[in-house]
Amino acid sequence: MTEAERHTYDVVVIGAGGAGLRAAIEARAHGMRTAIICKSLFGKAHTVMAEGGIAASMGNVNSNDNWQVHFRDTMRGGKFLNHFRMAELHAREAPDRVWELETWGALFDRTKDGRISQRNFGGHEYPRLAHVGDRTGLELIRTLQQQVVALQQQDEREFGDPEARIKVFAEHTVTRILKDGSRVAGVFGYARETGRFFTIEAPAVVLATGGIGKSFKVTSNSWEYTGDGHALALLAGAPLMNMEFVQFHPTGMVWPPSVKGILVTESVRGDGGVLRNSEGDRFMFKYIPDVFKSQYAQGPDEADRWYADPDNNRRPPELLPRDEVARAINNEVKEGRGSPHGGVFLDVSTRMPAEEIKRRLPSMHHQFLELADVDITAEPMEVGPTCHYVMGGVAVDPDTAQAEDVPGLYAAGEVAGGMHGSNRLGGNSLSDLLVFGRRAGLHAAEYAGGIGADRPVVGQQAVDAAAEEALRPFGLAEMVEPDGPPEGGGPPENPYTLHTELQQTMNDLVGIIRREPEMREALQRLARLRARAKQAVVEGHRQFNPGWHLALDLRNMLLVSECVARAALTRTESRGGHTRDDFPTMDREWRRKLLICRLAAGAETAEVTPRPNPAMRRDLMELFDAEELQKYLTDEELQHYSSEDAEGQE
Amino acid sequence: MSYQARFRVWRGDEAGGELTDYEVEVNEGEVVLDIVHRLQATQTPDLAVRWNCKAGKCGSCSAEVNGRPRLMCMTRMSTFSPEETVTITPMRTFPVIKDLVTDVSFNYEKAREIPSFQPPEGVAAGEYRMAQEDVQRSQEFRKCIECFLCQNTCHVVRDHEENKAAFAGPRFLMRQAELEMHPLDARKRRAEEAQEEHGLGYCNITKCCTEVCPEHIHITDNALIPLKERAVDRKYDPLVWLGSKIRRRTG
Numbered sequence: 001m002t003e004a005e006r007h008t009y010d011v012v013v014i015g016a017g018g019a020g021l022r023a024a025i026e027a028r029a030h031g032m033r034t035a036i037i038c039k040s041l042f043g044k045a046h047t048v049m050a051e052g053g054i055a056a057s058m059g060n061v062n063s064n065d066n067w068q069v070h071f072r073d074t075m076r077g078g079k080f081l082n083h084f085r086m087a088e089l090h091a092r093e094a095p096d097r098v099w100e101l102e103t104w105g106a107l108f109d110r111t112k113d114g115r116i117s118q119r120n121f122g123g124h125e126y127p128r129l130a131h132v133g134d135r136t137g138l139e140l141i142r143t144l145q146q147q148v149v150a151l152q153q154q155d156e157r158e159f160g161d162p163e164a165r166i167k168v169f170a171e172h173t174v175t176r177i178l179k180d181g182s183r184v185a186g187v188f189g190y191a192r193e194t195g196r197f198f199t200i201e202a203p204a205v206v207l208a209t210g211g212i213g214k215s216f217k218v219t220s221n222s223w224e225y226t227g228d229g230h231a232l233a234l235l236a237g238a239p240l241m242n243m244e245f246v247q248f249h250p251t252g253m254v255w256p257p258s259v260k261g262i263l264v265t266e267s268v269r270g271d272g273g274v275l276r277n278s279e280g281d282r283f284m285f286k287y288i289p290d291v292f293k294s295q296y297a298q299g300p301d302e303a304d305r306w307y308a309d310p311d312n313n314r315r316p317p318e319l320l321p322r323d324e325v326a327r328a329i330n331n332e333v334k335e336g337r338g339s340p341h342g343g344v345f346l347d348v349s350t351r352m353p354a355e356e357i358k359r360r361l362p363s364m365h366h367q368f369l370e371l372a373d374v375d376i377t378a379e380p381m382e383v384g385p386t387c388h389y390v391m392g393g394v395a396v397d398p399d400t401a402q403a404e405d406v407p408g409l410y411a412a413g414e415v416a417g418g419m420h421g422s423n424r425l426g427g428n429s430l431s432d433l434l435v436f437g438r439r440a441g442l443h444a445a446e447y448a449g450g451i452g453a454d455r456p457v458v459g460q461q462a463v464d465a466a467a468e469e470a471l472r473p474f475g476l477a478e479m480v481e482p483d484g485p486p487e488g489g490g491p492p493e494n495p496y497t498l499h500t501e502l503q504q505t506m507n508d509l510v511g512i513i514r515r516e517p518e519m520r521e522a523l524q525r526l527a528r529l530r531a532r533a534k535q536a537v538v539e540g541h542r543q544f545n546p547g548w549h550l551a552l553d554l555r556n557m558l559l560v561s562e563c564v565a566r567a568a569l570t571r572t573e574s575r576g577g578h579t580r581d582d583f584p585t586m587d588r589e590w591r592r593k594l595l596i597c598r599l600a601a602g603a604e605t606a607e608v609t610p611r612p613n614p615a616m617r618r619d620l621m622e623l624f625d626a627e628e629l630q631k632y633l634t635d636e637e638l639q640h641y642s643s644e645d646a647e648g649q650e
Numbered sequence: 651m652s653y654q655a656r657f658r659v660w661r662g663d664e665a666g667g668e669l670t671d672y673e674v675e676v677n678e679g680e681v682v683l684d685i686v687h688r689l690q691a692t693q694t695p696d697l698a699v700r701w702n703c704k705a706g707k708c709g710s711c712s713a714e715v716n717g718r719p720r721l722m723c724m725t726r727m728s729t730f731s732p733e734e735t736v737t738i739t740p741m742r743t744f745p746v747i748k749d750l751v752t753d754v755s756f757n758y759e760k761a762r763e764i765p766s767f768q769p770p771e772g773v774a775a776g777e778y779r780m781a782q783e784d785v786q787r788s789q790e791f792r793k794c795i796e797c798f799l800c801q802n803t804c805h806v807v808r809d810h811e812e813n814k815a816a817f818a819g820p821r822f823l824m825r826q827a828e829l830e831m832h833p834l835d836a837r838k839r840r841a842e843e844a845q846e847e848h849g850l851g852y853c854n855i856t857k858c859c860t861e862v863c864p865e866h867i868h869i870t871d872n873a874l875i876p877l878k879e880r881a882v883d884r885k886y887d888p889l890v891w892l893g894s895k896i897r898r899r900t901g
Contacts, residue, residue: 040700040702040708040710041700041710041754042758043796044702044708044709044710046702046703048702048703048707048708048795049703049705049708095776096775099775099776099778102775102778103769103775104767104769105766105767105829105832105835107780107788107789107792107832108785109782109785109789110780110781110782110785113779114779114780114781115779117782132789132792135707135793137707138707138792138793138795139792142792146766146767147766149761149762149766150766150767152762153762153765153766156762162762193747193751222702222703222704222708223701255679256678256679256680257677257678257679257680258677258681258684259681259705262704262705263705363707366706367705367706370706370726371681371705371706371724372679494691494695495695496690496691496692496695497691500691538695538696539694539695539696540695540696541696543663543698543747543748544698544747544748544749544751545695545696545698546695546696546699547690547695547696548696
């Protein structure tokens with residue numbers, strides 16, 4: 001029988017970034033004993049790296065803004081594949097979620113009249129992003145972290161125990177969701193510090209684990225982003241959706257090699273920075289797609305006038321949604337107009353005075369000076385696309401954030417799918433975390449609170465199986481050392497080598513531009529890597545052993561990478577964060593289909609099946625004009641709406 | 651531009667340990683954390699180290715490089731000559747867990763001792779009005795990435811375990827200063843509280859904390875000295891407070 005530290009809670013939140021902390025605060029506010037499981041130290045989650053801001057239509061800078069405009073921008077950014085209800089809830093609730101942060105101590109940059117300042121960003125019609133310089137994510141995570149502390153101080157006063165109702169399990173990793181029948185019963189995992197196992201029995205589990213970027217070589221994501229929540233959901237029997245849509249942020253650092261991929265915030269462009277190729281050409285004007293022609297400036301003069309007079313000019317094309325800008329940069333480089341280190345030039349130095357750059361973009365100034373010897377107030381940056389965000393995730397109910405098919409399982413933030421469709425707008429992530437983090441916490445609390453005496457139970461067998469799985473790399477080491485290769489497998493494998501090969505595969509074969517033969521090749525390589533990963537061997541003991549941690553994370557990265565590759569192979573069109581060289585155009589028929597990934601019990605790879613994309617509610621459809629809808633909807637769908645129109649008029 | 655560098659890395663756990671020598675490849679543009687990762691991938695996969703963002707934003711990879719408290723991800727190899735041996739040791743003020751990983755729970759306990767932001771009564775969410783120039787002072791302190799290098803360096807606790815109970819450390823005294831200067835925090839007497847309950851009096855403004863701050867926050871000049879002055883001022887002299895405003899550094 002496995003020795004594992006045992007706890008009991010009402011709600012377990014896996015992940016301590018923006019979504020996880022917001023969910024935990026909400027669950028605790030509804031009286032639930034709540035556990036937060038945090039892969040790193042408390043306050044270090046990937047949210048900390050978000051730079052630009054939180055999108056919310058408060059209308060502080062341009063009073064024309066409202067939730068309907070935000071909703072419209074979000075749907076356009078996602079090329080109409082978004083779940084309309086999620087996009088609606090997000091746009092409606094984001095302002096309240098931002099204002100609430102102020103009551104917990106957040107200090108955003110201000111407008112002249114003392115309200116929260118808002119900045120321009122790609123795809124957003126009005127200045128919409130609440131921000132603190134270019135370190136908004138830090139402000140968000142610190143505010144939520146400090147609110148958790150505030151709740152613990154309350155508990156200290158009330159019960160003499162700060163952890164009476166909310167506890168952070170820092171540097172703990174969950175490797176399995178445990179179930180009782182079809183329902184969630186708890187979680188199993190290990191503590192990094194000691195290597196010991198733990199189980200938490202709880203009827204409700206919120207996944208808030210973020211994304212999958214560490215499966216790619218060039219990424220802006222931190223080490224935690226190994227697709228844990230995606231994989232945990234699949235293994236627990238919940239489906240994922242939209243996994244083919246992976247966002248490559250157009251501007252990552254490209255030099256020196258060791259920092260390749262580190263994010264250069266979109267605020268650089270939002271605040272006036274421009275993209276140029278090696279010929280000095282401001283090339284984005286050539287890349288405005290038809291669907292956006294009416295909303296973007298056709299030349300530099302109009303674009304430059306827009307910053308001062310947005311009502312009478314159209315936006316510069318540097319502020320197109322991220323997928324468009326990333327593809328444009330990719331193409332400039334491919335056609336030989338790249339910068340010396342294989343990117344393009346992003347310049348603010350000629351656009352505003354040095355002092356203003358340092359005030360508005362302090363982290364960028366610091367980052368380039370310290371890591372690349374580049375003074376961005378005097379010279380342009382070199383930038384190129386970097387894997388940044390996965391739009392795909394756990395298929396959830398839009399209102400409750402409950403995962404399909406597994407009662408008691410919830411998902412919020414990057415690990416949940418649907419909200420962003422095929423491409424996320426900058427700034428919509430932090431607001432997503434808050435809006436759906438709160439909803440997940442609320443509904444998990446209601447579910448757990450209503451369960452009464454019928455609490456699911458964690459079975460010893462499941463705990464033993466999870467422990468055996470986690471110990472496998474050590475067991476192999478014992479088998480390998482005295483007698484050579486273990487039975488039935490190949491030679492022992494180094495988890496770091498496997499990880500590097502996985503990243504190279506995904507980067508080269510399922511990256512920003514995709515082709516059928518390459519994706520087939522990727523799937524073959526992934527299958528071989530999966531077999532080899534079973535031979536991953538760990539040296540040393542269980543206490544804080546990064547090699548072991550990586551060996552366990554590999555399972556998740558491989559599972560999720562296969563979902564991405566398989567879904568990408570299936571979708572024979574280009575849309576948002578999925579670009580097919582062999583199917584270069586957007587196909588209106590494909591908008592009606594979502595790709596669902598499921599893992600059958602005992603199966604090693606997920607199956608991908610299409611299902612219909614739910615039709616948008618009519619009042620939301622009416623926020624767009626017919627001409628625009630024609631670009632996205634099939635004739636059949638349009639006819640359906642216009643016939644409803646006709647009925648309505650009768 | 652590649653070369654073989656000599657590294658000495660502290661290996662061990664709470665029971666003890668020693669510096670271990672490695673020869674390892676270094677390439678152009680790399681930082682110390684890259685080299686630690688290369689050691690893990692090619693020579694010693696169980697070498698324990700904390701890191702997250704590798705971009706100086708999360709404050710996880712704090713250690714002492716050639717005796718200087720630094721973020722490993724922001725310490726470029728080009729600051730050393732190829733002949734130089736680079737020595738990496740864990741932060742000295744906190745108990746070692748394994749290799750370069752220390753038990754930093756001291757900091758989380760201290761964080762919990764600082765009274766949280768107290769919202770102003772009668773001001774609804776959405777109704778907060780503050781001027782940029784008034785939030786700027788606290789915003790500087792909120793740049794803190796909680797790398798705990800200041801806590802590690804401060805001589806009040808660096809070699810004085812006995813002071814830990816009574817001293818919150820620069821990071822959390824700065825948190826008091828941040829809330830003291832927050833235009834809408836409703837809690838009174840934060841400066842006095844810092845003095846009476848969080849050990850502000852132990853600080854004799856040697857500025858070691860400021861020197862090691864990777865975010866270049868002027869912890870001493872802008873947070874601790876004004877806090878000290880406010881604590882004194884409320885009891886004795888209102889003019890001292892004015893002086894603190896004039897002396898404040900910016901940038």
